[in-house]
Every structure is written in structure tokens, then in C-alpha cells.
Amino acid sequence: MKTLKLAFAALALAPFAAPVPAAAQIVLSNPWKLVRAGEARKVGKSDLQVTAVGDWNRATERQTKESENWTQNGIGLDDLGFYAAVKKGEALFHQRDKKKDPLPKFDPAMLPTDIVEWFENSARNALGSAVFEVGAVRPAKLAGADGVEMDFSYATEGDNLERKGTARAAVIGQKLYLISFDAPKIHYYDEGLPSALAIMNTARIVK
Amino acid sequence: MPMRRMLAGLAAVALVASAAPAYAQFGGAESTAVKPGFVLPAGEVRILVFRPDIAVGSQTTGGMNEPNADWTKQARANLVAALQRNPAMAGNRITFAPELEGAQGTVLNDYTALFKAVAFAAFNHKMFPGNRLPTKKSDFEWTLGEGAAQLKPLGGDFGLFFYTNDSYGSTGRKVAQILGAVMGMGLMSSGVHVGYAGLVDLTTGDLVWLNADLAMGGDVRTAEGADKRMAQLLEEFPRKRLPGEPAPPSGTVKVDVPPETPGKKP
Amino acid sequence: MSMLHRAVAGLLSCALLASPLAAQKAAVPPKPLPSAAGYKPQDKLEEGLWFEMDEQERLLKQSKFLVTDPGLNAYVKGVLCRTVGQERCSATRLYIVRTPYFNASMAPNGTTIVYTGLLLRMRNEAELAAVLGHEYTHFEQRHTLRLFKDIRAKTDALSWLSFIPIPYVGMLSQIALIGGIYAFSRDMEREADAGSLNELARAGYDPMQASAIWEQLGAEQDATAKVRGHKSQKDKNGGMFATHPKSTERMQTLREKAAAFALAEPGATRAAEYRAALKDWWPTLIDDQIKLQDFGGTEYLLATLAGPDPAGWTPELLYARGELYRSRGQAGDFEQAVAAYQAAIEAGQRLGGGAIPETWRGLGLAQLRLGQTAAGKAALRDYLAKKPNADDALLLSSMAQGA
Numbered sequence: 001m002k003t004l005k006l007a008f009a010a011l012a013l014a015p016f017a018a019p020v021p022a023a024a025q026i027v028l029s030n031p032w033k034l035v036r037a038g039e040a041r042k043v044g045k046s047d048l049q050v051t052a053v054g055d056w057n058r059a060t061e062r063q064t065k066e067s068e069n070w071t072q073n074g075i076g077l078d079d080l081g082f083y084a085a086v087k088k089g090e091a092l093f094h095q096r097d098k099k100k101d102p103l104p105k106f107d108p109a110m111l112p113t114d115i116v117e118w119f120e121n122s123a124r125n126a127l128g129s130a131v132f133e134v135g136a137v138r139p140a141k142l143a144g145a146d147g148v149e150m151d152f153s154y155a156t157e158g159d160n161l162e163r164k165g166t167a168r169a170a171v172i173g174q175k176l177y178l179i180s181f182d183a184p185k186i187h188y189y190d191e192g193l194p195s196a197l198a199i200m201n202t203a204r205i206v207k
Numbered sequence: 208m209p210m211r212r213m214l215a216g217l218a219a220v221a222l223v224a225s226a227a228p229a230y231a232q233f234g235g236a237e238s239t240a241v242k243p244g245f246v247l248p249a250g251e252v253r254i255l256v257f258r259p260d261i262a263v264g265s266q267t268t269g270g271m272n273e274p275n276a277d278w279t280k281q282a283r284a285n286l287v288a289a290l291q292r293n294p295a296m297a298g299n300r301i302t303f304a305p306e307l308e309g310a311q312g313t314v315l316n317d318y319t320a321l322f323k324a325v326a327f328a329a330f331n332h333k334m335f336p337g338n339r340l341p342t343k344k345s346d347f348e349w350t351l352g353e354g355a356a357q358l359k360p361l362g363g364d365f366g367l368f369f370y371t372n373d374s375y376g377s378t379g380r381k382v383a384q385i386l387g388a389v390m391g392m393g394l395m396s397s398g399v400h401v402g403y404a405g406l407v408d409l410t411t412g413d414l415v416w417l418n419a420d421l422a423m424g425g426d427v428r429t430a431e432g433a434d435k436r437m438a439q440l441l442e443e444f445p446r447k448r449l450p451g452e453p454a455p456p457s458g459t460v461k462v463d464v465p466p467e468t469p470g471k472k473p
Numbered sequence: 474m475s476m477l478h479r480a481v482a483g484l485l486s487c488a489l490l491a492s493p494l495a496a497q498k499a500a501v502p503p504k505p506l507p508s509a510a511g512y513k514p515q516d517k518l519e520e521g522l523w524f525e526m527d528e529q530e531r532l533l534k535q536s537k538f539l540v541t542d543p544g545l546n547a548y549v550k551g552v553l554c555r556t557v558g559q560e561r562c563s564a565t566r567l568y569i570v571r572t573p574y575f576n577a578s579m580a581p582n583g584t585t586i587v588y589t590g591l592l593l594r595m596r597n598e599a600e601l602a603a604v605l606g607h608e609y610t611h612f613e614q615r616h617t618l619r620l621f622k623d624i625r626a627k628t629d630a631l632s633w634l635s636f637i638p639i640p641y642v643g644m645l646s647q648i649a650l651i652g653g654i655y656a657f658s659r660d661m662e663r664e665a666d667a668g669s670l671n672e673l674a675r676a677g678y679d680p681m682q683a684s685a686i687w688e689q690l691g692a693e694q695d696a697t698a699k700v701r702g703h704k705s706q707k708d709k710n711g712g713m714f715a716t717h718p719k720s721t722e723r724m725q726t727l728r729e730k731a732a733a734f735a736l737a738e739p740g741a742t743r744a745a746e747y748r749a750a751l752k753d754w755w756p757t758l759i760d761d762q763i764k765l766q767d768f769g770g771t772e773y774l775l776a777t778l779a780g781p782d783p784a785g786w787t788p789e790l791l792y793a794r795g796e797l798y799r800s801r802g803q804a805g806d807f808e809q810a811v812a813a814y815q816a817a818i819e820a821g822q823r824l825g826g827g828a829i830p831e832t833w834r835g836l837g838l839a840q841l842r843l844g845q846t847a848a849g850k851a852a853l854r855d856y857l858a859k860k861p862n863a864d865d866a867l868l869l870s871s872m873a874q875g876a
Binding site for chain 2: 030031032033034055056057071072073074075076077079081123127159160161162165180182184186187188191
């Protein structure tokens, strides 16, 4: 049952397998905006501010209220995701179906290792990938607060492409802030990681 | 990162057969992009052709694709022959990538998967006027990375990928299409004929040419049709540098994109 | 080859005659079967399906989700061959796929996929044999072909057989629609059930094992739904029981038919062999399941695997129970988790094998959440002593510092 549902749900997710209505989105005014090197910006209209290292493209479409995604090379290649001010009881990513396909919810009482597990479980279920794995994990600072940094790897069924990523997270004022960079294992991860980490280092909470 | 799933749909539309009604909204059905100033070296060029994705079937009345083994096998044979006959390949040495096992096979497969991802990004952000990346507005810069040179020993300095998918409208489908139009239900596609091709400079990994066509002609089940199809797939394939020709100027952009259809605003 | 055909056909018609259902089928003359060596597709449509599936199999071989462990593959293939016989099983190729859901499928060309979620849920070799035998009957009777012909007659917007590579829609999910457990009509399911019993009995397995599987699955889906507050998926369109005969009817039919076999010797379940074969993979599989964050379904599954006897709660199952509660982390859950981990450690000592090192990690983390700082840090230090190179060793040691 679940696999059938997964297949249909996945087909529904690629809304362009069905005709017209979704395709109208293609002819939108440009959904991508430039973020110039050196530009400081509050991402997702949240209080998380970062400064761009290198030029990036940011998507105007958001996954969740206070998230934002940037890319240098485009959709399906590198992705720098900012997830800001996630409150108690909220999920990290957009939930397809709150009842049948829920994602785990954040709790400020989480230990650093709990945050790592929560990230892994959220990503596994949002991506539908049982080969999503978090590897090395270490203490790190984000926006001046003590947190964690984790390396991960995964593939998704549809494109069968191995990807690698690094994410940093911290709890600040009872809310979770997470920045995640991932890209294809071949070429793109190594190429984009230095500037992604540099951007993570610029993170500040700005009221 | 799960955002990829949503936005990937945008890329999917270019290559999903049943999206055929959608392409009409883009004001056209084909587009080509070439890395600025790129020309092939003079003389014999060694081209490694990755196993092409080819599928031919027929479309049932309800729009299902019914696979047809004979047609697909015939199409594969025809297209392979047509490739070798095509004028753009004159003077080149073509090698078809072998089926490999083990670690070597994995490298080949991984680069093929990466090519598809890079091609999707290039389509998405170059072929559709509304979707350009501000950092890549005036150039065509996508790469598979220098590691692509690992593939050169398989037989090429350049890698060629191509994909074609045909689903011929059955009589029932054609009738339904006409009825639909008559009853004002809008144009329903009868038959789907899509394809794309790309060329990678394996020394640098750079994507130097990409061509997509969502409404291809040529019946690939016949030799003449395959020739016509191959000509469309290889449209504006990079030419060779002429003897004595100086190095090309940089910054020249050669991008054809479909014009926005007037009146089709969101 | 024609002799082989006749031999196989003869064997099958004998087997079918053994079951009441077959009495209706005895009159049908034997057609060449896909299970025979050297079988070729009989018509254009079948040829098209095979061709598509051959292409998909090429892709499947490259899938990042493939479990290539030779030992596990040899074991599962071995069970299939034990069940349907060496000759018939050589018409198939087995692929194990890392996906935490219950499914298995056998495509028209013999490509066989078993999800790891299925391997987690089977309690013994006979249950696995029942599922594989069931799928094999779908394959041998060409149910996919019949199904395609049925569906082709209806309007269907989803070109689910076209395999056009839609990005991020899994090919594995598409394949699962073809020849998967949830794909066929009620009549075909009845046929496959009957077929599976024959296979089981002939191979020396206890045919009664077949009925338990479906009941367990349905109850698991009920448990999932109950905790999540929605209707059980098993009854929905496209759900398991939409196409399968009603659970009670099915259980009854299977039990009656199984009893009718009146075997000379009681059939085997080979539970010990199954557990031994899955031993190395079990921690990974249960981890995949727990990471689904399906509390109700997982709790039910663990209880089923443990069985009614309290001794059935092995250190591994108790550890899994701890992980389940700890990962949900609602009020009262960390206490439950601590109790489970401690029971795992105790059971490990009692049985002599010891609990797995991760038990101390889970215990420490749960205790820290309860504010039992000293105990929690001590447990984490115990874990780090056992696994100094753990992926999160750096992080854990910073959490374990201080008294």
C-alpha cells in the first residue's frame, strides 16, 4: 500500500506529469533573484542574517514560512538552504500530508545528538530516501551559539545521483536555526563547500 | 533540500511526454545553447556516444503509452546508423560506450546520471525565459567537472548524450483529439515526440552544446525518418575550427530560446 | 525444450489438482509458461512489456538503493528456489532494495524485487516463502499482462507503464506498481494465494504460515493510523485490501486450504535459519523502520516480532523499543525508553551475548533528557569506551564531560 501511495504521491509531486494548470507557473516573472557577494540579507524574512560569499541566486518560492534556498548552478545541482526560527512543535521541511506523512517536530529540549537525528529523520522522510545517512558529527558554532555540524550523503530514486552535504544547526532562544548545503558528490560538493561554510560563518541573529 | 522535489517539476515538464500540451505555452518547442565561442578542434574529433535513451511506443486512447519492442529496437538501430551518416559527424571517430561492470561501470553510470542533472539545470535556466539564473544570465557555463577526463580512455575527447521518446497516437487517440477540438475542449496532444542531445568536452567536463526539441519530426521507425530526427537532434551541433582561423572571441553568446507567446501571462 | 515444457506443465497441473480451486482449471490445456527455460513472449504486448522491463532492469542494476550483500542475496534467492524448484526459479533474477516498506514484485520478464521492509517483517523462512511463492504465481500466470489488457480498456491518465523518466519519481516505485503485492485483482489474488499454498506444501514448509502475514500487515496499518489519527490505509482505494480479498475471508480460505493439505510430516517454519540469515542486517533494517517515525506501526511490529512469550523480547528488540520511544520523545516516553534499554542490558547479560553497544548510547541520551545527568553521562562514557570511533564520538564526548 505504502509503495503504491508513494508512487502516486510522487507522481503528484511532479505536477507537470498532468497537463496545463501547473505548467502555467513556468511563465511566471523570474522566480530567481540575485544575491551579490558581500550582500547581507535576512533570509526568509526571519531574524537570521547571512552575508553572501560569491554571487548566488535565491529562490523566491519558499518551502516553509521562514526558509530560503539559494543556488549557484541551478535546480537539481547545488542547494544552500536556510531554515530559521523553527519553533517547538514545528517541522523542518514542508509536510506533504500532516496526518499520513508527518515529519518529526522540533523540541527546544533536544540534545545536540537529538537535533542530528531529527534532521536525518526529517530529510529521510521528506526525500523518501532510506539511503540518507548522517556521517561525521562535531560541535560547531552557528550565529554565535553552540551547536552541531554534520556531514551527510544520500541519493534519491529518481535521478540515482549520489549527493553529499554539510549542515550546521543551533538552538537560539528556544528556536532552531539550520543551514544546509548539499550538491552532487561529483565536482559540485567540493566546489561549493568552501563558500557555503564561509556563509554559515557569517550568520547572525539580527532583531 | 527537499525543495528540489517541487522545483524539479519545472524541469520535468521539458522532458515528460505527457506534458506536451504544456509546451505550447512556452511559445515554441525547441531550443539550443552553445558554450560561448566554442568550436570543435579541426581534424578528426573523437566522440564517445553514451548509450542513448530511446523509447518508441503507441499512445492508447486514454493517453497511456504502450511500449513496442519492435519499434524501439528498430529505432535504436536506425538512429545509430543515422548518427554515423549525419554531416555533423563527418570526419569524426565515433565510439559507442561499452557496457561495463564493476567499478568502471559505476563511474560511467555516475557521470551519465550527473549529465542528466546538469542538462536539467541548463534546460531549466536557459531554455525558459522566465527561469533564468541571475548569475548565469549572459553565459552558458555548466560542467561535469574535470573528473570527466576519466571517461576519455573509453574512446572520446568529447561525450555525446541523446534521448528520444516517441509515443505514436493511435487511431483512437487521433479521433479523440479531433473530437476534443471540435467540442472546444482544447488541443489534446496526439502522439508525443520529444528529444534532447548534449555534448561534453571530456577534458574539462564542460557542457559545450545542448539541444532540446519537444515536437520532433521524422518517423524513427524508418531510415529516412531517423535521418530527419537525427538532423533535428544535432541541430546547431558545434562546427569545427577552420584551418588558419584565429581563436574565437570570448563572451559571444549563441542561445536560441522560444519567444514568449503573447497573451499567455500567468 | 518441449520436453521440459511438458514436464513443467505436468508438474503444475498435478499441483493445481491438489487444491479445490484447481478443479475448475484442470480442463485448460497447458500453455507455455514464463517460468520455463527459454520462454519467449507470446504476443506483441507481452514482448513490449518484457522489453520495457529489460530496460528497467538495466537501470535497477545501477540503483543506489540496491543491497548487494552476497550472503543476503544468496539466502533470499535460495528460499525462492527451495519454494518453486531450481528450474523454475532460474527464470528469475533477484534484487533486494533498501526501502522500509512491505512489498515484493515479480515483473513479467522475471525481474524480482524484494524490499528490505519485507525482510524485517517476516518472522520465519516459511512466511518469506509464502510471499515469494505468491508473487511467483502472479508471474507464472502472467497476471501483469492480463492486468494491462484490462486497464488499457479503461481511460487512464497515468501512463504508469511508460517508464518515461520523470525526475525524482522513483523507478522503483514504478516497478512496484507492476507485479507488486498491491497491483492485482481479487481473482488474481485468490489464484496467487492458492498457488502459494501449493508451493509451500511441496517445498516442505508449513502452509499455515501464509495466512498470518496478511493479518499482521493489516493490523500494523491499523496501528499506524490509530496513532496518527486517520483512517487505516488498508481499506482505501489502492490500499492493500481494496484489491485483496477481505482479510477475514482470506485468512479463513488460507487456513482451510492449508489444513486440507494433511501433510505426512508437519511443515517447517525454519525460524532459526531465518533469524541467522538476517542477523547482520537486522540493526540497519530496524533503524530504517524507526526512522520512518511511525510510532503505532513500529510498536505493533516489534510486539509481533517478539511474540506472545515474554522471552521473545531479545536484547535487540528491547533496544529497538527504547529507540522507538526515545525518538518520539513525548511526555512519559523517555522513562519508557530508559526502562527498555535497561531491560536490554539485563537480558544481554542474562543470555550471555550482551546487548549491542548502541544500547548504552540510547540509555545515556534518554537519561540526559530526564535530567539524570550523572547517570546519562556515565552511560555515554560506557558507549564511547565500546565504540571510540563512532561517527558522533566527538559530539558525545563533549556531552559526556564533567561528573
